[in-house]
Amino acid sequence: MKEEVFSLCFMCSVRCPIKVTVENGQVKWIEGNSNVSGMGKSLCPRGAAGTSLLYDSQRVQSPLIRVGERGSGTWRKASWDEALDYVGNKLKDIIDNYGGHSVVLGERTQLATHVSKTFLKAIGSPNHFTHDALCKGSVNTACRSLFGYTDAQMGIQYGKTKHIVLYGRNIFESIAVKEVKGLMKALENGAKLTYIDPRVTITATKAHRYWMIRPGTDLALNYALIHVILKERLYDSAYVNRWVLGLQELNDFVEPYTPQWAEKETGIAADQIVALAREISEDKPSVVFHFGYRGANHVNEIYMRRSIMILNSLMGSVEAPGGFFFKKGPGEVGGKPARKLTEQDFPAIEVPRFDKVGTPDFPLPDPNHGVPQILPYAIMNEDPYPIKAMIAYRFDPLMSMADTNATRKALDKLDLIVSIEVNYSDIAWYSDVILPESTYLERTDPIQQANGLKPQMFLRRKAVEPRYDTREGSIILKQIAERLGTEKYFPYNSMDELVRWQLEGTGFTMEDFEEKGFVAYCKDQIFWDRQEGIKFKTPSGKIEFKSSLLEDAGFPSFPPYESMPSPEDSKFRLVTGRCALHTHVSTQNVALLNELKSENALWINTGAAKKLGIENNSTVKVSSECASGLVKAFVTDLIHPESVFLMHGFGHKAQRAQRSYGRGLSDALLQKNVYDKIGGSPAFHDTFVTVEPA
Numbered sequence: 001m002k003e004e005v006f007s008l009c010f011m012c013s014v015r016c017p018i019k020v021t022v023e024n025g026q027v028k029w030i031e032g033n034s035n036v037s038g039m040g041k042s043l044c045p046r047g048a049a050g051t052s053l054l055y056d057s058q059r060v061q062s063p064l065i066r067v068g069e070r071g072s073g074t075w076r077k078a079s080w081d082e083a084l085d086y087v088g089n090k091l092k093d094i095i096d097n098y099g100g101h102s103v104v105l106g107e108r109t110q111l112a113t114h115v116s117k118t119f120l121k122a123i124g125s126p127n128h129f130t131h132d133a134l135c136k137g138s139v140n141t142a143c144r145s146l147f148g149y150t151d152a153q154m155g156i157q158y159g160k161t162k163h164i165v166l167y168g169r170n171i172f173e174s175i176a177v178k179e180v181k182g183l184m185k186a187l188e189n190g191a192k193l194t195y196i197d198p199r200v201t202i203t204a205t206k207a208h209r210y211w212m213i214r215p216g217t218d219l220a221l222n223y224a225l226i227h228v229i230l231k232e233r234l235y236d237s238a239y240v241n242r243w244v245l246g247l248q249e250l251n252d253f254v255e256p257y258t259p260q261w262a263e264k265e266t267g268i269a270a271d272q273i274v275a276l277a278r279e280i281s282e283d284k285p286s287v288v289f290h291f292g293y294r295g296a297n298h299v300n301e302i303y304m305r306r307s308i309m310i311l312n313s314l315m316g317s318v319e320a321p322g323g324f325f326f327k328k329g330p331g332e333v334g335g336k337p338a339r340k341l342t343e344q345d346f347p348a349i350e351v352p353r354f355d356k357v358g359t360p361d362f363p364l365p366d367p368n369h370g371v372p373q374i375l376p377y378a379i380m381n382e383d384p385y386p387i388k389a390m391i392a393y394r395f396d397p398l399m400s401m402a403d404t405n406a407t408r409k410a411l412d413k414l415d416l417i418v419s420i421e422v423n424y425s426d427i428a429w430y431s432d433v434i435l436p437e438s439t440y441l442e443r444t445d446p447i448q449q450a451n452g453l454k455p456q457m458f459l460r461r462k463a464v465e466p467r468y469d470t471r472e473g474s475i476i477l478k479q480i481a482e483r484l485g486t487e488k489y490f491p492y493n494s495m496d497e498l499v500r501w502q503l504e505g506t507g508f509t510m511e512d513f514e515e516k517g518f519v520a521y522c523k524d525q526i527f528w529d530r531q532e533g534i535k536f537k538t539p540s541g542k543i544e545f546k547s548s549l550l551e552d553a554g555f556p557s558f559p560p561y562e563s564m565p566s567p568e569d570s571k572f573r574l575v576t577g578r579c580a581l582h583t584h585v586s587t588q589n590v591a592l593l594n595e596l597k598s599e600n601a602l603w604i605n606t607g608a609a610k611k612l613g614i615e616n617n618s619t620v621k622v623s624s625e626c627a628s629g630l631v632k633a634f635v636t637d638l639i640h641p642e643s644v645f646l647m648h649g650f651g652h653k654a655q656r657a658q659r660s661y662g663r664g665l666s667d668a669l670l671q672k673n674v675y676d677k678i679g680g681s682p683a684f685h686d687t688f689v690t691v692e693p694a
Helices: 050-054 080-098 113-123 131-147 177-188 218-231 237-243 247-254 259-266 270-281 301-314 372-381 404-411 473-484 495-503 548-552 591-596 606-612
Strands: 002-008 017-023 026-032 064-066 075-077 103-107 128-130 154-156 163-167 192-196 209-211 287-289 324-326 389-393 416-421 433-436 448-450 456-458 518-520 571-577 602-605 619-623 628-636 643-647 688-693
Touching: 026 050, 050 591, 064 080, 080 103, 080 389, 080 416, 080 433, 080 473, 103 113, 103 372, 113 128, 113 473, 128 131, 128 372, 131 301, 131 372, 131 548, 163 270, 192 270, 218 247, 218 259, 218 270, 218 301, 237 301, 259 270, 287 301, 372 404, 416 473, 473 495, 602 606, 602 619, 606 628, 606 688
Parallel strands: 103 128, 103 389, 163 192, 163 287, 192 209, 389 416, 416 433, 571 643, 602 628
Antiparallel strands: 002 017, 017 026, 064 075, 064 433, 154 324, 448 456, 456 518, 571 688, 602 643, 619 628, 619 688
16 A cells, blocks of 8 residues: 655754655655645755665664663663653652752754753753754854844745855755755856855855855954945945944944955955955845854854844845845734644743853853753853753764763763663763654654745654654653653643644644645745835844844944964864765764765865875874874865864764764864853864874
């Protein structure tokens, strides 16, 4: 019997709409959902490998309880009741002795995030955090400082852009299929692509203009671009006069930051900087200076991301076709969104978060995501209070947070570590209990409220029954809650019941998703009127170059530029990134993807390698003040001589993930745990390393 099921991919966090072909209970084919505009049948390599994950014998197959030392890989198989009772009893003892706030839960943001937040709210803990903050916390804060919206509440109309500038946003290797198809359409229609990165990526090879910028100096480049745009009045004056607050202050600030000054800092010729400013202004407002996805490079990250958004604002490209738009919700057309469990009434929580976000110590990062890299410090110093338990829900702090050894040392102080996980991740391997989640093809998930130019809802539907003894994460959390006496906050016994509860009041039913995989609130795209209708959420109702969010917290809107230091002799700035074949740290053991990319290598400039006696494909030792490790060298002219590059996500230590175990070197092992103390992002590119033949 053949069946077609519309669902959502989850080989990464983009959640591309998919159609799954099932025959006799087996997934035979996965392709893009062509009912979705701009999607077609395309999938990226990860999405196409979904069946490889589903039928992988090396994923977690049943609940496991640790019986040896943490990290030893000594487990015993347990029934679900035994494992859940074990977790429930441990958590109850911890909560009774230390309070609910002694429990933290970290996850990669997902459709079940409102369930995770409800779990913590019910026990009186404010300590929910997400991987989003590690990736783009400062982008979030920067957006709010200018527009009052987070980055997640903004989108880009790629298909109609006329010029896009990417700062290390390696869009053709970090693939969101619909975005890439839209950008390709624009390029085919004559749009231009400018790419800026110390390393030549696949995206760089597709660009009309590529600049191998000196690492860490993007902010200097942007200040020079702003200088030219203001000096030559290349900006959209009608838009800026109507919507911008603080133009004169910005003009005074950038006066000394000339293209000639920036040339010395960035290595990019002054006349080229002027040429870009003039060229892109000709296509305004349908232009994009991309504010990035991973904005976690340097300790001044918030100002670099603000400078990108200032450039967009000067071009008038915010809420413009071919530029940025604010995502519209169902309220724009009189509709109601899907309900969330977090909308219930909970006991008041009086204590601060573990990371002190929202307090005078750390006022500006978004508490919806927190600042995860503070966790090791909070545990070790018991500041602001003792942390005793962590639930890691498809999030791996050992490979996602800088300075793995320090993180592991902090985790050793915890009384309980629980992983809800599909794979043998490094944190699962280091946990006390692993509660295995069904793959996205084996489960139904909560509703995706997809706001945008046309607000919609999508549903991830179970395509096949679970192959192993696994459960949905939303069910696992409910069943732990039952053991803690907080089950009243989880008004469902199955995922279908949860989805139907969410849909109450929306006018839609589960059955409405069967035909196309989604439902839409309206037919036409919604752009706000650029003269009177843009609804900025800042106190002024305008784009705040001079930011009340920053200034009220005691931070300047325009701090003087501090020159980015070059590495000392024999040292390099470590930079990191991704490829099209893997998602962060989670897919390296997927058979089909591992076959294509099983380990990383250290990119090093040809001239630098020659001085050090390093040959291509030889093994080198890479050392930082945190750790050292061995990896193969890739000697190339395609990277700036001040940098070395290490692809993120390799060097796994979980032995049951046999394909990825011990392959390559983890960047997290080497990186210092330093961060932007205003915006919240880690500074993953502010670590210097030495490289030598092994």
